[in-house]
Structure formats: C-alpha cells, structure tokens
Amino acid sequence: MARQASSWILLLVLMNTPVGNGQSVEMDPEISGFVGSTVELSCRFLNSKNPVKISQVTWQKFFNGTKQNVAIANPALGVSLLPAFKDRVTFKHLSMSQTDSSLEDTTIVLSNLRLSDEAAYICEYTTFPAGNRENMVNLTVYARPTTHMTLTTPIIIARAQKHKMTVATCLSANGKPPSVIKWDTKLKGQATFQETRNPNGTVTIRSNYEIVPSRESHRQKLTCIVTYNSEHFSDSVILNVQYEPEVKIEGFDGNWYLDRQDVKLTCEADANPAVTGYHWKLSNGSLPKNVEIRNNTLLFKGPVTYDFSGTYICDATNSIGTRSGLVEVNVTEFPNHVIHRVDNGQEQPISSAAIWGGVVSGVVVLIIGVVLLIYFLRRRQRTFKGDYSTKKHVYGNGYSKAGSVPAHPTVPKNLQYPDDSDDEKKATQISGPGAFEGTERDFDGNSEDLKRPYFTVDEGESHDYDERTLAFQYEPESEIADDMVSQTDGSVISKKEWYV
Ligand SMILES: *[C@@H]1O[C@H](CO)[C@@H](O)[C@H](O)[C@H]1NC(C)=O
Ligand SMILES: *[C@@H]1O[C@H](CO)[C@@H](O)[C@H](O)[C@H]1NC(C)=O
Ligand SMILES: *[C@@H]1O[C@H](CO)[C@@H](O)[C@H](O)[C@H]1NC(C)=O
Ligand SMILES: *[C@@H]1O[C@H](CO)[C@@H](O)[C@H](O)[C@H]1NC(C)=O
Ligand SMILES: *[C@@H]1O[C@H](CO)[C@@H](O)[C@H](O)[C@H]1NC(C)=O
Ligand SMILES: *[C@@H]1O[C@H](CO)[C@@H](O)[C@H](O)[C@H]1NC(C)=O
Numbered sequence: 001m002a003r004q005a006s007s008w009i010l011l012l013v014l015m016n017t018p019v020g021n022g023q024s025v026e027m028d029p030e031i032s033g034f035v036g037s038t039v040e041l042s043c044r045f046l047n048s049k050n051p052v053k054i055s056q057v058t059w060q061k062f063f064n065g066t067k068q069n070v071a072i073a074n075p076a077l078g079v080s081l082l083p084a085f086k087d088r089v090t091f092k093h094l095s096m097s098q099t100d101s102s103l104e105d106t107t108i109v110l111s112n113l114r115l116s117d118e119a120a121y122i123c124e125y126t127t128f129p130a131g132n133r134e135n136m137v138n139l140t141v142y143a144r145p146t147t148h149m150t151l152t153t154p155i156i157i158a159r160a161q162k163h164k165m166t167v168a169t170c171l172s173a174n175g176k177p178p179s180v181i182k183w184d185t186k187l188k189g190q191a192t193f194q195e196t197r198n199p200n201g202t203v204t205i206r207s208n209y210e211i212v213p214s215r216e217s218h219r220q221k222l223t224c225i226v227t228y229n230s231e232h233f234s235d236s237v238i239l240n241v242q243y244e245p246e247v248k249i250e251g252f253d254g255n256w257y258l259d260r261q262d263v264k265l266t267c268e269a270d271a272n273p274a275v276t277g278y279h280w281k282l283s284n285g286s287l288p289k290n291v292e293i294r295n296n297t298l299l300f301k302g303p304v305t306y307d308f309s310g311t312y313i314c315d316a317t318n319s320i321g322t323r324s325g326l327v328e329v330n331v332t333e334f335p336n337h338v339i340h341r342v343d344n345g346q347e348q349p350i351s352s353a354a355i356w357g358g359v360v361s362g363v364v365v366l367i368i369g370v371v372l373l374i375y376f377l378r379r380r381q382r383t384f385k386g387d388y389s390t391k392k393h394v395y396g397n398g399y400s401k402a403g404s405v406p407a408h409p410t411v412p413k414n415l416q417y418p419d420d421s422d423d424e425k426k427a428t429q430i431s432g433p434g435a436f437e438g439t440e441r442d443f444d445g446n447s448e449d450l451k452r453p454y455f456t457v458d459e460g461e462s463h464d465y466d467e468r469t470l471a472f473q474y475e476p477e478s479e480i481a482d483d484m485v486s487q488t489d490g491s492v493i494s495k496k497e498w499y500v
Helices: 002-015 351-383 422-430 437-442 447-451 466-473 477-483 495-499
Strands: 023-026 030-034 039-041 044-047 053-063 066-074 078-081 089-091 108-110 119-128 131-142 146-151 165-175 180-185 190-197 203-211 221-228 231-238 241-250 264-272 277-282 291-294 297-300 310-317 322-329 341-343 346-348 393-396 454-457 484-486 492-494
Touching: 023 119, 023 131, 030 039, 039 131, 066 089, 078 089, 146 221, 146 231, 165 180, 165 221, 180 190, 180 203, 203 221, 241 310, 241 322, 264 277, 264 310, 264 322
Parallel strands: 030 131
Antiparallel strands: 023 044, 039 108, 053 066, 053 119, 066 078, 089 108, 119 131, 146 165, 165 203, 180 221, 190 203, 221 231, 241 264, 264 297, 277 310, 291 297, 310 322, 341 346, 393 454, 484 492
16 A cells, blocks of 8 residues: 555656645646747646636746746636736737636746746646645756867967967857866877856856977867767867977988098978078088088089088078087098998898808808718728728818818718727827817817817828818917927827827
C-alpha cells in the first residue's frame, strides 16, 4: 500500500499536478527560452469529481519574494491583461472579447522574451465550492553570447628584450549561462580569464592570450574555442610576428684549396619583413680585390688564393634591426679529400668505401692463399722422403705483414717434425718465446701464428723462395744479433745452442 501511494505521489510530482480533492492544476515542470523568443506557459484545470464552477483564473509572476499579476480570465467579464504584459502576453485559447468560454485551458503565450521575464509563474484557479487550486512553473531565460576574437595588434614585433605581451583576446559577451573559453595552439603561452557579471544576469568572459613574441611564433595559428550550452564556436588567427634577421653564411665547405674555382659565400637570412640590405665585410682587413657582391652573395673571381682566408661577416638589415653572421674561411694547399665529402648535404666518411674494398681484396687474397696451401700440402705429401736430418731452413711468418701479399705459398702449420731429431729441438729453441720478440709488431695479432713463428721445411722444396722470405725474417737485425747467429744458407741458430 505504502509503495503504491509513493508511486502516485511520484507520478503527481512528475506531472507537477498538486492534488486537492479531485481537482488539480496541470503545468509543465519547467520552461525556458532565449531572449527574443516566444514561450508557452501551459495551464489546465483537471477535475475528476463533481463539476465545480470556475469563478476566475489568475496568472501571477513570482519574483524576489513578491507576486505581480500578469493576466486574469473571468467567465463573465472576459480577459484582463495587466499593462506591463499587455503587449507580449495572450491567452492561447481565449479571446479578449469572448465571454462564457471554457476556462479549462488557460495557457498563455509570452513573446519577445526578456531577461527580466525569468521568474516563477503561478496559475491560480478560483472555484466554487472547492476553493483555490494553483500550480507554478519556473521560466528560465537564456541569452546567447556574442563571441569574437581580436588580435591585440595586427603586427607583433619580437623584441630582443623578451617580455610577455597579449597577442589576442577572445570575448564571449553577455551570455547566460556563462560560456567557457579555451585556447588551442602550438604557441607557448598563457591565457588569462576575466569574468564580468552584468546587472541583467548575463556574464561576459574575456580571455587574453599572452606570449613572448619570437621568430618561432610567426605564422602560428591561434584558435579560441567558446563553449556555450554544449555548443562550440571557434575563431582563429594567424600571427604575424616581425623579427630581425637570423643570419647564417653558407658556401664554405672547409675545403677551399689553392686554385679551386668558383667559390662563393651566400648570406642566408630569415627575416620578417624581408631583408632590405646586406653588407659584407672581413673582420680583419678589407675584402679581397677579386670578389663581386651580388645582393646576398659574395662571388670570388678566379682561383682560390691564400688571400681568401679570413673571417667573413654578413650584416643583414630589415625594418626591425640588423644582425650578423660570420664564417671563418681558411685556405689549404691541397684538397681535403680524406676527411669528408659533402653528399646530399650530409657528411659521409669517404674512407668507408676504401675500407670495404680493402676487406674484400683481403678475403680474396686469403682464399687464394688457402687454395695454394692445399695444393702445396698435397704435393708435399707426395714428394716427402722422410729424411729428418736434412738441414732445415727456418723462417718466421714475417711475410704475413699486414697488407702485404704472401711472396710464396703458405706453409702448413702442422708440419712440425717429431721431437726425436736433435736438429728439430734446436730449431724449436731458436724460435722459442722471446727469441723473435722484435718481430711481433709485424704480426697482425694472430696469436696462433705468434705461438709458432716458424716452420721447418725440406731444403730442396724451400730453395726457390727462402731468400726473399728471410729478408723479412731478419728485419730486426740488432735483436737477432745478440743471441742469434746467421748461417750462410740463411737459417738461424741461437748462439747459446751454437756454443754448447
Ligand atoms: C529583491 O528584493 C529586495 C528587497 O525585497 C531588494 O532589495 C532587491 O533589490 C530585489 N532584487 C531585485 C533583483 O529586484
Ligand atoms: C523554481 O524556482 C524556485 C526558486 O527560483 C525553486 O525554489 C523551485 O524549486 C523551482 N521549481 C522547479 C519546479 O524547478
Ligand atoms: C545585458 O546587459 C549588458 C550590459 O549591461 C548589455 O550589453 C546586454 O545587451 C544585456 N543583454 C540583454 C539580453 O539585454
Ligand atoms: C689584422 O691582421 C694583422 C696581421 O695578421 C694584424 O697585425 C692586425 O693586428 C690585425 N688587425 C686586426 C684589427 O685584427
Ligand atoms: C638583387 O635583388 C633584387 C631584388 O631582390 C633583384 O631584383 C635583383 O635581380 C638581384 N640582383 C642580382 C644580381 O641577383
Ligand atoms: C680551418 O678551419 C676549420 C674550422 O673552420 C678548422 O677546423 C681547421 O682546423 C682550420 N684549418 C686550419 C689549417 O686552420
């Protein structure tokens, strides 16, 4: 039961229909309109019981605690509109003259809405015998703001002393309810907001956008977005920022060598407004005789000479100011090929190609060496007679000096003679650790080779090429001389061993 009752109350509240012994007055829960528009304030008498007599209907405006009559309808006397509302209020279903018409629906139409119309409106039925029945509607009046953005000055000047300035103002005037202003831009800056409440209930929002004007802010877009009642308005400006020239000198590639032709320097300036004049000078002395100044370009006539060296300065001037760029030119005797080459504006080490070429040719040489080694090994296996006492030549692998092509086929590393031969022991000791230290700098870091810097081979086989090989072997003459004795046939024996 309680639940049913509460449902009823809820329904009645929703319909804004106060209950009174079966008679009620039905109105809209609320109504709103913009300034200048027309609204209908509906009012209907509902009667579910015995017929009652409607004696009079009175519309009242209720504002700031006071009630003011708006319109009265009487079944016998007709309709009366109070002077303040005479021009703008009409009964929707009743005419001024008509009497005896039904007063069941006393909806009024309010045109040309004003902000001052915002109030609560009461529709009151005077009946017999039931007494008074009334209801109320709140009328809200909205005012659409006028919105616009203005640039503070058409031209903004970026000064050297960087201070903040307002560049644009976004205004949303006399809105009700108030609008919200936001800024959309890539510019770095701050927005300030100011809110003014007008006596008529509207609100004016003003927002300034402040930046420190700079070269970077030129041509930037600044957009103001005003949100009013979930509607969005936006307005954009493109900034025109004037700044003094930003100067750099192009044309010197660090490679001005004697007799080079057609060199020039160009003064590149970024400026707003455009540069009106360029002035070239040399920091120490006067410009070389054979240069021609053509607007922002310095053309050097004839081949490069040492006279071209110096610090060149270009002054570029526009209406905002003058700024300089400078380049230090030095002239070299020869082209500067090794370090850098300018390629598509990017510097690339030229040496990388050379390195790769070197690597490739090194690999080719290595392959040839391996092939020859295999060939040599096969041949040797066929011809070796196994006479270990034959006099042996000793040669290190000095031939493997970096970058040099082996002068003869590589000897197999594993071709060690068995330890049972005295000669072999000597040979091993001769070239033991320390004996050839001086030659280490010639090795290209191959530790395998360092450990075994020599090979012994059959005399007959090595005959053809051992002389050349040994030339490398004995390079560090002085070091060998201390404890080595050269044999006439080119082999080496340690002095120690020799004298034992
Ligand atoms: C509301 O009423 C008070 C006093 O009753 C008055 O001082 C005030 O000005 C009124 N406000 C408006 C907006 O009429
Ligand atoms: C109408 O406005 C008055 C104050 O202006 C408020 O107290 C009341 O709740 C409002 N009624 C409705 C139905 O919004
Ligand atoms: C509200 O007041 C402001 C300033 O007093 C005025 O400019 C504006 O037109 C007024 N708005 C309306 C809708 O009367
Ligand atoms: C210019 O160069 C000359 C010679 O190098 C030097 O003696 C002189 O001091 C320089 N003058 C200036 C202003 O740099
Ligand atoms: C120099 O600049 C002016 C204007 O910018 C142009 O009319 C003239 O042709 C230029 N002169 C040369 C030699 O480039
Ligand atoms: C020439 O100038 C460049 C930089 O401008 C500098 O790196 C270079 O060392 C200079 N060479 C000589 C020979 O002064």
